Amino acid sequence: MPNLQRFLSSSPLAATSFCSGSITSASVFKVQSRGVRYKNSGGMIGGRRKRIPLNWRDLNFNPARLPSAWKPPDWDKKQEIDYEREKELAKYTPGYKPAIPSHEKDDYHKEPVYFINSSLPFSEGLKQALFVTKSVIADSGLPKQIHNLAESVSYTEQDQRAIQVIRHAHLFDVDPRSLDKENKVQRWKADNYRIVAKPDRYCPLIMKELIRLCETRSFQLSESFRNRIVIEGPRSIACFRRDCSSLDTEFLPVQDTSWNIRFDLCADMQIHSKDPLSAFADSNAVLATKDISLAPIYPIMPIADLKSTHNYDFVTNSGFSSKFSRPHLHTIALFNTDQLPPNLIYGKMLTHLFTLLYSKALETYGDNPQDLSSPLSAQCVASDGRVFQFMCMQLNTTKLNSDDGIKNMVWVDNEYVKEELYQTDDGMTSAAMYEECGHTTWKSPEYYTGYNPDVFKLFQGFWLNGVL
Amino acid sequence: MLIDGVKRTLVQQLNICFKQPKIFGKVQPLSPTSFIHSQRQFLQKLNIFNSARKFHSSPFINGRYGHRLVKLWEQPEYTTEPLHVYRTGGRLPVKNWKDEIVPGRVWTAKLGGGLPRKWYWVDTHRMTAEEVVAGAVFQEKITKIMPDDNRSAFIALVAGPVKRRWILCTENMKVGDLVTNSAQLTESLTGWTPNDGDAYPLCLLAIGTKVCSVEFFPGKGGQIARSAGAFCTITKKFDGRVQLQMPSKREIVVNEKCVAVVGTVSNSNHWNEDWGSAFRRREYGLRPRTGRKHKNDGRFARRAMPVRAPLIMPDKPFLQKDNNFEE
Structure with a gap:
């Protein structure tokens, strides 16, 4: 048995052929091809995708140059005041002080x-x-x-x-x-x-x-x-x-x-x-x-x-x-x-x-x-x-x-x-x-x-x- | 001789090639002699702003102070007070499940940390387009000159008739001086010759003057020659246009109503100053780097390049897919 063991370890291909079963043969194939596939296809098996797009410089992702990307999406919405809605709220809620545009206020000059x-x-x-x-x-x-x-x-x-x-x-x-x-x-x-x-x-x-x-x-x-x-x-x-x-x-x-x-x-x-x-x-x-x-x-x-x-x-x-x-x-x-x-x-x-x-x-x-x-x-x-x-x-x-x-x-x-x-x-x-x-x-x-x-x-x- | 994989004639090697102007705003028919390597080069030839190497993942190429996020949208109007600079750590903005915007995946691994700094709202519009058309003349007094964390040049606080603001400091500005912004030549203020630090439309300046903070389009604000010691030189004038040599030695043709500041930008010895230690770079928010730069790729000498054709700018900015704020 020790002789046989030594023989098996030295030649894995022979061992796979010796052992019946498709799983082992597939795993050997993966080990051989993984490096090549990783380089070319960037993790995708079927298609071809470049890891870095050709025009990646055009995307201008520089966060320093794109402060607007950090702007909360609802910022402008929050700044706006819907005066009609304020009027309606004032109708139905007692004690509510509605926001009035400045030119409609009493102290406007x-x-x-x-x-x-x-x-x-x-x-x-x-x-x-x-x-x-x-x-x-x-x-x-x-x-x-x-x-x-x-x-x-x-x-x-x-x-x-x-x-x-x-x-x-x-x-x-x-x-x-x-x-x-x-x-x-x-x-x-x-x-x-x-x-x-x-x-x-x-x-x-x-x-x-x-x-x-x-x-x-x-x-x-x-x-x-x-x-x-x-x-x-x-x-x-x-x-x-x-x-x-x-x-x-x-x-x-x-x-x-x-x-x-x-x-x-x-x-x-x-x-x-x-x-x-x-x-x-x-x-x-x-x-x-x-x-x-x-x-x-x-x-x-x-x-x-x-x-x-x-x-x-x-x-x-x-x-x-x-x-x-x-x-x-x-x-x-x-x-x-x-x-x-x-x-x-x-x-x-x-x-x-x-x-x-x-x-x-x-x-x-x-x-x-x-x-x-x-x-x-x-x-x-x-x-x-x-x-x-x-x-x-x-x-x-x-x-x-x-x-x-x-x-x-x-x-x-x-x-x-x-x-x-x-x-x-x-x-x-x-x-x-x-x-x-x-x-x-x-x-x-x-x-x-x-x-x-x-x-x-x-x-x-x-x-x-x-x-x- | 093979340079950059392109066969060049002897004339091209000696930098005497014929200048072939490129017109932006519409697609330019390419000459049969020009050779296109790739799609990227084609894009470069088409439009400089969308395809040129303007931004890079490395802060050493973008500029040492290029890492900042200032929440300008929170400001209702212009302020002279310093604003807070938020560090992004080289990460891109993403939305989380609350629809808040938070730093997401790493875009560049070379930024991070650093000392806290303040951002001063420097006004690049010395004169607006309306003021140039109206022929406005006004003066401002310099009250303070100080270095800025976010740029290599100094900045100056000026008190104008309506408001005070920060502007770029030129080489010979002094505290207490008056700087003139004028759309017409007036003898009473400057004695027919513009002083250092004055802002004029380019049509009023003589050929050969050094200018800085030059506009590409009238009313857009100064865009070129804003870093320390930089300047443009006026080389030609013809039918409503002015040709300038940019700090990169490339030439550009702009509208004559573009405003420029006379003189060179301050702190011209900036290139000569030493970082002192490696930790100084960390203070600016730059992480340690390895390897050597092969940026010029001339191996041991400067690579001989042909003179590139001047850029010709239209009167109005053409359509750009660019949401940039100023700065």
Whole structure:
């Protein structure tokens, strides 16, 4: 038997012939022909098929070049609104609010309005805002009376207290979002391992704590702190028609240079007082603004990048009734939690100041555009927790029909703002209260570096303006 | 002499062959001298856009930044904000049983992974066809210049009269400069000579000027010479048409109302920069490769090729079965 076994293994063909049965013979045939068939026919037994079509390059299957292939097939269907079906649904379902096309709504106007929200600032920042609100930068730096006040009000321990506020916000403040163990708040994975404080947490905290320091100081100095009130998140609307007659329309795509503009804004914090702020500039200085021309914004138009709608309500509203006990605006505080560059933030501050002052002026002096007999003035502070911006404004006119005549006046803490106005977004600078603070600054024993005492001094002077 | 399996005359070898223009849009009668190897070559001769080697499975030929999926249909209008780039992993879109579109079978195995990147909506229409017809003139101010993850050239953010937008940055653009888009020559803006970065219709530009981001058809947006350091040169002008030399040295004849940007594209030293490491390629989403390229197939030298005839474009784009978005 071993001899026979050896014989069988050496010659399989003989073995197949020896073993009766067609299955074994077929399997041998398959083994021999599989490689050839695989090459030629690509897995198909009967027909001839090329594995790669001849014109496979023509098919253009590149997914990067064919984003439309990734588009959901029902995308366009979902975007469309069937208004007739909406009407039918409204008939038979009580409480259903049907979607109406915009031209059939009640607040539809033929002429569009260009609007600004707190989420949609001027894209060109301060330069564009100055032109739209018909205001000029009056002087380099803030008015002198604020600097003098800041000097007189300051005391020795204030820097130590301000630093303690900063260190509290950056080092010892516990973010409740880091404590949720059920993981209800969906966050990036990296945030779980982060110890550093986040700007949307520390920025309002620092501002409110600094304001508290100023209020304690005002309590020491006088008894007028009762005249004030702090309001968080009030809404105010200013609607006006702006006619920019001085625009050179030779290389601009429009001939008509008058637009309806609407500011609809919510300030983060706002301080109102019983007595109005004293004016920053004399009547002579106000008259002198006739000769100053508006800062040119060529090549952009004043409405560049603004959104427009036909559905709007063209009514100005300061958000306060006339019987309100503290009717006069003192200061606005803005939290720059998105860490916008200073140029955009200055533009945002100016729009906030203008809406509140303009709506107040319309309430007191009437809707007719005019030069105000006693100008309104207010202040604004903005911060991202580290960098502070200060602005003062004096509303001299509500005549926005032309670029000539008396203009509104603006003061900014940056002394070189007139030069930096025409640089890029990143070109403008403003003062920082400290360089760095946090657990990462372990090299300095106090965990902060580069404290600038002038910033809080100015902040305090701003806040105590009109108290003494 | 046998090159590429074709017998060529001495004149053809010396690159002095007669230029025989090809007209697209209708089927061109083939000359008896031309020799057709295969069906594919026939298709190539018929229509360049449907059969030429425009796309390849290899990202090294398509371009190193060629792997992207941006959901532009979700955008209601133009934005300057960066959009998210979804990685496909070299997979084709298929429907699943829910009729959602998901990545399906592998189309190319050479893509995958990589760092997250952002896509900036670069506007290739410096002027639309309507503005060219109306003779519009407007200027834009450059506010920012920065590199882009998805292309070799730099991009520039410009503030125009109506909106701000991203455009391709040319070599000599600087922040704070004004660039002009004009359909007529005006002395007051540029002093009769176009500056670098200005956009004009080709009829207003002189012969010999270097231009980039050139349109093939009026109003379609710039299509050729958009990568780093690329430019076209204007060689001829005749009855409403302009002949250009493309970066591939091939010549093309287009309508004179096609808009082009004066100057060369920025980052011209791009070809000279080094990848640094193999991991750098992975950061761009390219998987490792093996083997050697035999792309030119000249073995050890450049293959001598005859000069190809210029392409002649019609006034309107002919029918193409192509659903491409821009970019």
